[in-house]
Amino acid sequence: MASEDAEQLPLLHLKLAFLALEPPACILALARKAGGGSVTPHIQNFILESCIGTNVGQIQDYTYVKIILKKVIAEAELSSDIVIDGLYEEFARCMSSKANNSSLNMSGKICKEISFLSPTYNNVSSNQVSLVARLSCSTNMLEGDTGCSLWPSSLFLSEFILSFPKLFSKKRCFEQLGSGVGLVGVCLNYVGASKVILTDGDASTLINMKANMEMNNLYAEDSELVKESKNKVECKYLSWEEASESDLWDCRTDLVLGADIIYNPSCVPHLVRVLSTLLGREDGRCETVNVGRDEEPVNEVPWNGATRGPLAYMATVIRNADTFNCFAKAAADAKLSVVNITGAAAPSSFLPYMLSYERSSVQLLEITSLS
Incomplete structure (x- = not known):
């Protein structure tokens, strides 16, 4: 179980960072850590399915998602022998969605989810997240x-x-x-x-x-x-x-x-x-x-x-x-x-x-x- 915990925690951190709209450099750093030093196909799939796939509609910030995808693809091309097709397909879809919806995010606001992890969390079966705050924040600081x-x-x-x-x-x-x-x-x-x-x-x-x-x-x-x-x-x-x-x-x-x-x-x-x-x-x-x-x-x-x-x-x-x-x-x-x-x-x-x-x-x- 301890070995499984060690594998799951970096993935949890990666997903929560994405929901919090952390800067792309931070997302890449967590992705490398979760992949043991590189953005492996496993990590690419996780980003596509567990981060972007289930939350892009909720975040409604295609600019952020587009940047993350672009950075992940570039990193994967450099650090992995395999880049999954889904990354390219999602990037194209994101670009198309942005082009076809010029009114998207005209309010200048993005929705961040700030998840507070329990400091006593030590296994995946316990309550990892003690509180989640959803916040509309400005893109024009x-x-x-x-x-x-x-x-x-x-x-x-x-x-x-x-x-x-x-x-x-x-x-x-x-x-x-x-x-x-x-x-x-x-x-x-x-x-x-x-x-x-x-x-x-x-x-x-x-x-x-x-x-x-x-x-x-x-x-x-x-x-x-x-x-x-x-x-x-x-x-x-x-x-x-x-x-x-x-x-x-x-x-x-x-x-x-x-x-x-x-x-x-x-x-x-x-x-x-x-x-x-x-x-x-x-x-x-x-x-x-x-x-x-x-x-x-x-x-x-x-x-x-x-x-x-x-x-x-x-x-x-x-x-x-x-x-x-x-x-x-x-x-x-x-x-x-x-x-x-x-x-x-x-x-x-x-x-x-x-x-x-x-x-x-x-x-x-x-x-x-x-x-």
Whole structure:
């Protein structure tokens, strides 16, 4: 059985990477690994039947499929004595479908399936995938549609939530401006948060976020349907600059989360004001809890020793040191404690097949109010 497991896991990674629309170079790397160093006829068939054959209609992104096919064919021609005819036939069909349907994917969106693997998975008969999130993402990240893109910090924060589910279970959680495609909200709901509020200050991003929550059966526009269902996700418009104190008080929860929201010095004062209000202790209900992974020895959290008031967890990639230092100073002036807990609270790896995801670039901050 162990030998069969060793063969099946690389194939599973290859398929999940395809569903997540990983870059072609990553798909090829996983294909080589699954084939023992080359894209063998067996791997070619797997890509054709298990990846492309059953999912191309669902993905509805012939450009991506065409590129993958072209790369796989080129790689197979170089690394294998045999290239199956099906690859050429599917490539021709994909080209024809794209040519005959010029309206395809005019929305500039693609559907990614992000599958979180159980870190304890060790045989093919166990539950390999613990959670699947279907997300509509932008294909125009460089054209101002960054809010509808999937960023490393969101993946990291999602792994953090799944690694320490007891921290978020039965808690009211608020992901402030920058909820983006809503992946963190899907994970919060999965671990049993009592209430999830997702917000963004961009109208088109908010529309896409709501659509994603609907796609994952977590949101409904009709208020009566929400009351009748177990829906626990609320999507709201919130702008840091425009939010009033009353707006923010309405959003006060036990836990505040954010991913990649420290990016612009001009926004820092507004972000700090929002955090100061949300982390005020007057109605704070957060207490120290045990949040170990499964049955492992537990740690006491918060990691910085605070036991009163709401907490904030921010995952961020420090792309500009000056911007981050600006945030750190503004937070200190506002009597906010910002502690880097990346090492102490390192999450488990739920996404080993996402080779494009650079976990090491993300920092995790725990923020509390000192006043």
